[in-house]
Amino acid sequence: MKLVIDESRCKGCNLCTMVCPYHIFQEGDRLNERGIIVPKLDRPERCPNCRLQKLYGRRLCGACALICPDQAIRWEEEKPYEKHKVVIEY
Amino acid sequence: MTFMDWYREDRLPHIYCTGCGNGTVINCTLEAVEQMGWAVDDTVFISGIGCSSRAPGYIKTDSLHTTHGRALAFATGVKLANPRLNVVVFTGDGDLAAIGGNHFIHACRRNVDLTVVCMNNMIYGMTGGQGSPCTPVGAISTTTPYGAVEPVFDLSELAVTAGANYVARWTSYHVKELTKAVKDGLETPGFSFIEALTQCPTAYGRRNKLRQVSDMINYMRTNVILIQKKQRMLERGEAVPEEKIPVGEFVRRNRPAMGVPK
Amino acid sequence: MQGNTACAEGALAAGCNFFGGYPITPSTEIAEHMARRLPKKDGVFVQMEDEIASIATVIGASWTGARAMTATSGPGFSLMMENIGYAVMTETPCVIVNIQRGGPSTGQPTMGAQGDMLQCRFGSHGDYSTIALCPSSVQEMYDLTVKAFNLADRFRVPVFVMSDEVIGHTRERITIPDHVEIVPRRPLEKGTLPFHGGDDGVPGFPEFGRGHGVHVTGLTHDERGYPEATDPHIHETLVRRLVSKVESARHDIADYEVVNPDAETVFVTYGPPTRTVKQVMHDHPDERVGHLHLRIVWPFPERLLKIFTNAKTFIVPEMNMGQIVREVERHTCLPVIRVSKLGGELHTPDELQKLLEGRP
Numbered sequence: 001m002k003l004v005i006d007e008s009r010c011k012g013c014n015l016c017t018m019v020c021p022y023h024i025f026q027e028g029d030r031l032n033e034r035g036i037i038v039p040k041l042d043r044p045e046r047c048p049n050c051r052l053q054k055l056y057g058r059r060l061c062g063a064c065a066l067i068c069p070d071q072a073i074r075w076e077e078e079k080p081y082e083k084h085k086v087v088i089e090y
Numbered sequence: 091m092t093f094m095d096w097y098r099e100d101r102l103p104h105i106y107c108t109g110c111g112n113g114t115v116i117n118c119t120l121e122a123v124e125q126m127g128w129a130v131d132d133t134v135f136i137s138g139i140g141c142s143s144r145a146p147g148y149i150k151t152d153s154l155h156t157t158h159g160r161a162l163a164f165a166t167g168v169k170l171a172n173p174r175l176n177v178v179v180f181t182g183d184g185d186l187a188a189i190g191g192n193h194f195i196h197a198c199r200r201n202v203d204l205t206v207v208c209m210n211n212m213i214y215g216m217t218g219g220q221g222s223p224c225t226p227v228g229a230i231s232t233t234t235p236y237g238a239v240e241p242v243f244d245l246s247e248l249a250v251t252a253g254a255n256y257v258a259r260w261t262s263y264h265v266k267e268l269t270k271a272v273k274d275g276l277e278t279p280g281f282s283f284i285e286a287l288t289q290c291p292t293a294y295g296r297r298n299k300l301r302q303v304s305d306m307i308n309y310m311r312t313n314v315i316l317i318q319k320k321q322r323m324l325e326r327g328e329a330v331p332e333e334k335i336p337v338g339e340f341v342r343r344n345r346p347a348m349g350v351p352k
Numbered sequence: 353m354q355g356n357t358a359c360a361e362g363a364l365a366a367g368c369n370f371f372g373g374y375p376i377t378p379s380t381e382i383a384e385h386m387a388r389r390l391p392k393k394d395g396v397f398v399q400m401e402d403e404i405a406s407i408a409t410v411i412g413a414s415w416t417g418a419r420a421m422t423a424t425s426g427p428g429f430s431l432m433m434e435n436i437g438y439a440v441m442t443e444t445p446c447v448i449v450n451i452q453r454g455g456p457s458t459g460q461p462t463m464g465a466q467g468d469m470l471q472c473r474f475g476s477h478g479d480y481s482t483i484a485l486c487p488s489s490v491q492e493m494y495d496l497t498v499k500a501f502n503l504a505d506r507f508r509v510p511v512f513v514m515s516d517e518v519i520g521h522t523r524e525r526i527t528i529p530d531h532v533e534i535v536p537r538r539p540l541e542k543g544t545l546p547f548h549g550g551d552d553g554v555p556g557f558p559e560f561g562r563g564h565g566v567h568v569t570g571l572t573h574d575e576r577g578y579p580e581a582t583d584p585h586i587h588e589t590l591v592r593r594l595v596s597k598v599e600s601a602r603h604d605i606a607d608y609e610v611v612n613p614d615a616e617t618v619f620v621t622y623g624p625p626t627r628t629v630k631q632v633m634h635d636h637p638d639e640r641v642g643h644l645h646l647r648i649v650w651p652f653p654e655r656l657l658k659i660f661t662n663a664k665t666f667i668v669p670e671m672n673m674g675q676i677v678r679e680v681e682r683h684t685c686l687p688v689i690r691v692s693k694l695g696g697e698l699h700t701p702d703e704l705q706k707l708l709e710g711r712p
Contacts, residue, residue, distance in 0.1 A: 101578065130563075130565065131563040134560055136412075147578065150565050151565060152560040152561065152567075152568075153567045154412065154568045155569035155570065155579075156411075163412070164412035166398065166400075166408075167372060167409030167414075167416075168415060169412075170409070171370050171412070172417070172560070174561065192405075196400075196401040
């Protein structure tokens with residue numbers, strides 16, 4: 001699962017930055033095309049919901065999505081990572 | 091399904107200002123409704139007039155956006171005429187406590203099987219920030235430019251006294267607790283009242299030295315006290331600071347109720 | 353049977369299954385009768401905290417498919433005005449019985465009057481049109497209440513039964529029909545927009561709990577029911593449809609009685625003065641005197657005045673200072689005499705007879 005902020009809905013209130021226990025949401029620094037500073041995501045793969053929702057079969061935490069007054073935060077399905085061959089150099 | 095599936099996606103984004111807590115309260119209510127496993131077709135959302143009352147327009151179910159203060163009377167009609175429907179009312183402090191005060195106490199007294207979610211932002215937001223019956227003493231609004239002088243209504247205490255079966259108060263910062271409280275309210279037969287203190291940065295915070303959304307959130311986070319803790323403090327004879335707002339479950343009881351499906 | 357009881361019985365015969373009310377003289381007997389009868393017919397009676405809440409519950413109940421009504425008198429009717437406008441805007445069928453009494457304000461609670469005839473047409477803010485029926489006997493009280501429910505469901509408007517203390521508290525023998533015709537609401541077809549007028553301007557009814565997912569709002573709304581309060585075109589289309597769906601049918605639904613269509617002097621009446629005029633015409637039969645008795649006053653069916661081709665004068669006796677007479681004046685070039693009477697007493701036959709004799 002992948003955490004995404006819907007830029008067409010976010011109004012830049014930064015409430016999500018106050019509730020995430022992992023501080024994944026950070027105040028943004030760049031205006032988007034609607035003139036809104038959308039928060040940026042700091043290593044979103046740490047989000048327990050991204051990692052464990054499938055495993056537990058229910059939503060975990062989810063405080064950011066609940067508090068987001070503009071319904072802009074959601075989790076999207078993600079394609080499994082493609083396997084690549086890693087050459088390890090000694 | 092999640093609470094997002096209850097929204098009319100074609101109506102979003104909604105009209106609320108940046109940082110308004112109403113969207114959060116709708117999320118929590120819909121999450122609770124979703125946890126109840128109710129069907130979209132059997133649920134009706136009803137509201138009066140004001141910021142809070144625009145909420146049903148963004149929800150997929152049948153919904154009634156009525157006149158100022160009268161939402162509870164309309165809801166009484168819907169519920170009594172068809173008890174099979176699950177009725178949830180969104181209202182605000184001005185809508186419920188000022189113009190709809192009479193309907194509020196009588197709906198509590200009748201104990202009609204409704205769940206009422208009151209978004210108390212302590213101000214009239216839609217009309218631009220006039221003082222409401224819940225504006226704290228000393229707060230600045232456009233109609234109280236020298237600070238509010240009238241004592242405030244404690245809506246939750248009022249609902250307890252008037253006879254509601256379930257009463258709880260939380261804030262739009264305490265999303266998990268608020269969701270749980272709404273769910274408890276939906277489960278309780280009879281009149282359930284959940285007061286959600288919400289931030290209004292545009293009309294309230296801006297004039298009251300809480301200009302940033304985070305300031306208002308911090309105000310709500312630091313100024314609440316769990317009602318059980320307050321009672322313990324009172325029992326021990328300790329002084330409870332006056333500005334502390336008690337939150338939590340005020341009452342849960344099983345008085346005879348009207349409009350409960352047989 | 354008393355007029356108010358006949359009204360309640362008519363409502364029950366028409367399938368009324370929800371009554372929300374508040375006690376007010378002289379309409380209380382309707383609520384009392386409904387409180388006795390409705391629970392035994394699986395209906396709901398609820399006494400609300402005021403008239404504002406009464407009409408609100410009625411509108412709420414109507415959206416669940418119930419045939420809902422309330423009954424009140426002048427002061428309560430004034431309180432209901434805002435939500436009557438809401439019922440018009442949201443196209444909610446409901447029946448409001450107004451047993452009129454002397455006004456303004458608390459006025460004469462136990463005396464009859466017809467002072468709310470313009471209020472029921474223009475009382476709420478904004479442009480709209482509704483239907484008002486005026487019974488002149490206990491039998492008509494029964495029949496017109498049944499009719500009110502059918503008209504409300506057909507046009508999706510609040511319908512007023514504008515009776516008064518005189519008829520409400522009159523006791524007369526009436527015939528209760530074995531079978532009354534009930535015209536049900538046309539349900540919304542799946543796939544059509546909930547506020548799309550169609551041919552007659554009346555949308556199908558999207559009852560709550562049937563999966564229509566309809567948003568009902570008193571704000572200006574488009575055909576989907578979504579608020580669009582700033583678009584001038586949407587507002588104009590909506591309000592013009594709300595008015596025209598009633599006004600365009602005013603001659604189809606006209607309910608009246610004509611006596612002596614060739615007469616020169618014509619009485620135009622509705623409600624209790626009808627009884628006086630009938631008495632005059634009974635006591636002094638005269639082919640030169642005609643009578644137009646309107647049972648539906650709003651929307652005003654002005655073409656009926658043209659039935660009297662030889663008419664030279666219209667006389668409009670009313671128990672107010674002249675309200676419907678304005679409509680008559682508006683629609684004819686002939687002289688119109690208003691015979692207004694205040695104080696709660698009916699015109700006497702002698703008064704009207706003297707008026708006739710005084711004329712050449």
